[in-house]
Structure formats: structure tokens, C-alpha cells
Amino acid sequence: xxxxxxxxxxxxxKEGQNVTLSCEQNLNHDAMYWYRQDPGQGLRLIYYSxxxxxxxxxxxxxGYSVSREKKESFPxxxxxxxxxxxxxxxxxxxxxxxxxxxxxxxxxxxxxTRLTVL
Amino acid sequence: xxxxxxxxxSLVVHEGxxxxxxxxxxxxxxxxxxxxxQEKKAPTFLFMLTxxxxxxxxxxxxSILDKKExxxxxxxxxxxxxxxxxxxxxxxxxxxxxxxxxxxxxxxxKP
Numbered sequence: 001x002x003x004x005x006x007x008x009x010x011x012x013x014k015e016g017q018n019v020t021l022s023c024e025q026n027l028n029h030d031a032m033y034w035y036r037q038d039p040g041q042g043l044r045l046i047y048y049s050x051x052x053x054x055x056x057x058x059x060x061x062x063g064y065s066v067s068r069e070k071k072e073s074f075p076x077x078x079x080x081x082x083x084x085x086x087x088x089x090x091x092x093x094x095x096x097x098x099x100x101x102x103x104x105x106x107x108x109x110x111x112x113t114r115l116t117v118l
Numbered sequence: 119x120x121x122x123x124x125x126x127x128s129l130v131v132h133e134g135x136x137x138x139x140x141x142x143x144x145x146x147x148x149x150x151x152x153x154x155x156q157e158k159k160a161p162t163f164l165f166m167l168t169x170x171x172x173x174x175x176x177x178x179x180x181s182i183l184d185k186k187e188x189x190x191x192x193x194x195x196x197x198x199x200x201x202x203x204x205x206x207x208x209x210x211x212x213x214x215x216x217x218x219x220x221x222x223x224x225x226x227x228k229p
Contacts, residue, residue, distance in 0.1 A: 004160075031215050033215075035219075040127070040221060040222075041221060042122075042124075042206060042219040042220050042221045042222050043161075043206065043208075043217075043219040044219070045216060045217070048215065048216065050215060058216070090160070090161070094215060103215035104215075105149060105150045105152060105166060105210040105215070105217065106152065106163055106166055107163075107217060108163065109154075109160040109161045109162075110160055111159040111160045112159050112160060
């Protein structure tokens with residue numbers, strides 16, 4: 001079955017630690033995204049990547065880092081520089097529009113990782 | 119600054135009621151408006167609207183875009199407890215692939 005997987009489902013981090021959240025997709029999508037969701041705030045974009053070996057900062061990139069070495073994988077590292085990392089993290093992907101070079105607007109989401117800082 | 123605003127932020131109704139959720143946007147180079155339903159984890163895609171005035175329907179859910187008013191509504195008729203969820207609205211900018219999300223509307227349907 002095609003889809004997006006995220007692991008782990010729950011993650012606990014001590015202050016000062018870096019942690020890495022996994023996101024894998026087998027939809028053959030070119031673009032991948034990381035969002036953060038806090039209660040009452042909707043989704044905010046952290047980083048996105050439209051193609052392998054390239055990624056851009058979103059609206060709240062400070063304290064986070066990503067890599068895109070393979071098309072199907074887009075891991076997110078939450079560093080100790082992120083002041084308030086406790087949140088629900090969602091990964092998404094989208095495919096390329098035929099002929100235009102751009103990506104489609106419809107993004108498909110993974111099940112999320114809930115990160116808690118102890 | 120681009121923004122998307124949803125209203126109401128929360129809503130409690132009884133089974134069988136009809137609800138209307140609102141979404142307004144101010145987005146540079148707007149391309150489309152998307153609705154998602156989030157029940158506990160992954161948001162699931164409902165509709166994408168690009169043309170003004172054309173209603174999209176899926177069962178008891180329908181949605182329409184008004185580009186003149188920079189807004190969209192999502193209607194749910196004959197609500198059921200399974201409709202309880204957060205409904206997210208997002209606007210896209212041309213050629214970037216980026217979505218700007220609203221805060222979400224939390225709908226609770228009571229038996």
C-alpha cells in the first residue's frame with residue numbers, strides 16, 4: 001500500500017538533546033514538507049523540499065534541520081536550539097504537476113509524531 | 119503577510135444539524151483553497167477549489183470558493199458523530215507548493 005509513514009509515534013526528549021523524526025513515503029512524490037501543530041494554531045511550515053538534495057526554510061525553521069538525500073525520505077532533526085519543541089509534528093508529500101515543473105497543491109499527510117520535552 | 123482565518127474556532131451541534139464552516143484568506147498569488155479533516159492524527163484531504171462559484175460535493179459535504187470575497191465555506195448536512203473533527207482550511211501560492219493553514223475549526227457532534 002502506498003502512503004507516508006512517520007516514526008516514532010511518540011517521542012520524549014530531555015532538555016539539551018537533539019532528536020530526529022523520521023518520514024518516509026512510497027508514493028513516488030517529489031515534494032515533502034514538515035509542519036508543526038500546536039493547539040489552536042493550525043499547521044505551521046518548518047521546512048520543505050521540492051527535489052532531492054534541495055530544501056528551503058519555511059516559516060518557523062529556527063532550531064530545526066533537515067536533509068533530503070533520497071526521494072522517499074525527509075528526516076527532521078529538532079535541535080537543542082529549539083526553545084519550545086513540545087508539539088505534534090506532521091510530514092506531508094505532494095507530486096509534480098504534469099509538464100509545468102511545479103508541484104500540485106494537494107498534500108498527503110503522515111500520521112504524525114508527538115514530541116514531548118521532559 | 120499571507121494569512122488564512124477560519125471561523126468559528128469551535129462549534130458544538132447535535133446529530134442531524136447542518137453546519138457551515140468559514141475560511142477567509144489574504145494570500146499573494148493565490149492559486150487554490152483546500153479543506154482537510156483531522157480526526158486525531160493525519161489530516162485527510164476533502165476538497166481543492168480553484169474556480170469561483172463551482173460547488174464541489176462529496177456525500178453530505180460540499181464546498182464553494184468565492185474569489186471576489188476571498189473566502190470559502192464548507193457545509194456539512196445531516197451531521198453525524200463521525201463528523202466530529204478539526205476542519206482545516208489552507209490556501210496555496212502559485213508555483214511554490216506551500217500551503218498557508220488557518221487555525222482550524224473544531225466541530226463536535228453530539229448524539
